[in-house]
Amino acid sequence: DAGITQSPRHKVTETGTPVTLRCHQTENHRYMYWYRQDPGHGLRLIHYSYGVKDTDKGEVSDGYSVSRSKTEDFLLTLESATSSQTSVYFCAATPAGGNTGELFFGEGSRLTVL
Amino acid sequence: EDKVVQSPLSLVVHEGDTVTLNCSYEVTNFRSLLWYKQEKKAPTFLFMLTSSGIEKKSGRLSSILDKKELFSILNITATQTGDSAVYLCAVEGYGQNFVFGPGTRLSVLP
Numbered sequence: 001d002a003g004i005t006q007s008p009r010h011k012v013t014e015t016g017t018p019v020t021l022r023c024h025q026t027e028n029h030r031y032m033y034w035y036r037q038d039p040g041h042g043l044r045l046i047h048y049s050y051g052v053k054d055t056d057k058g059e060v061s062d063g064y065s066v067s068r069s070k071t072e073d074f075l076l077t078l079e080s081a082t083s084s085q086t087s088v089y090f091c092a093a094t095p096a097g098g099n100t101g102e103l104f105f106g107e108g109s110r111l112t113v114l
Numbered sequence: 115e116d117k118v119v120q121s122p123l124s125l126v127v128h129e130g131d132t133v134t135l136n137c138s139y140e141v142t143n144f145r146s147l148l149w150y151k152q153e154k155k156a157p158t159f160l161f162m163l164t165s166s167g168i169e170k171k172s173g174r175l176s177s178i179l180d181k182k183e184l185f186s187i188l189n190i191t192a193t194q195t196g197d198s199a200v201y202l203c204a205v206e207g208y209g210q211n212f213v214f215g216p217g218t219r220l221s222v223l224p
Contacts, residue, residue, distance in 0.1 A: 031210050033212065035214075040216060041216060042118075042120075042202060042214040042215055042216040042217045043157075043202065043204075043214040044214070045211070045212070045213070048210075048211065050209070050210065056209075058211075059213075090156060090157075092212075094210060102148065102159050102162055103148065103159075103204065103206075103212050104159075105156040105157055106156060107155055107156050108155060108156055
């Protein structure tokens with residue numbers, strides 16, 4: 001158990017509304033990531049964080065923002081949700097500060113934008 | 115741009131068959147290659163490979179990395195229906211950035 005929890009696990013919202021997904025970890029991992037998973041695309045990186053207040057964009061960052069004010073929490077915000085953001089979102093973290101290592105995942109958050 | 119390609123994208127076999135899944139990559143400052151198994155929910159870790167030619171093995175699963183030719187294979191022998199899943203290959207590159215391939219969907223029929 002990598003101690004990564006995501007909330008909410010399921011959410012249905014309407015186009016144009018803001019949405020925030022939360023990732024909470026208890027293992028003091030330095031690096032945290034948000035991915036989205038869609039059929040045929042595998043996991044695509046949205047944003048990642050390499051420390052408190054240190055974040056960077058991934059491959060599919062348009063329409064998303066993140067914040068990391070504490071080591072344990074990494075928030076993903078959709079400022080104005082669109083139907084193309086319907087997806088399963090996974091948070092992940094690596095267990096050591098800057099070392100090559102396994103990537104642990106949360107259980108995923110399924111978001112539906114109507 | 116970092117890239118990971120997996121083949122085949124989909125595979126159907128019968129119990130007892132042996133399968134080989136392929137992963138090729140292009141990545142800046144390669145650090146490691148990882149294999150994951152994903153059933154209905156979050157991916158679960160299988161292997162991490164960092165050195166060429168050294169086989170990692172766990173039960174009926176094994177994997178090897180070729181850093182010269184930039185690919186890895188995942189072998190599953192004597193497949194069982196419980197092996198049915200999507201198998202994801204990921205490469206860790208520059209800045210602790212993990213790039214995933216599209217996955218191979220394996221279906222094992224009884």
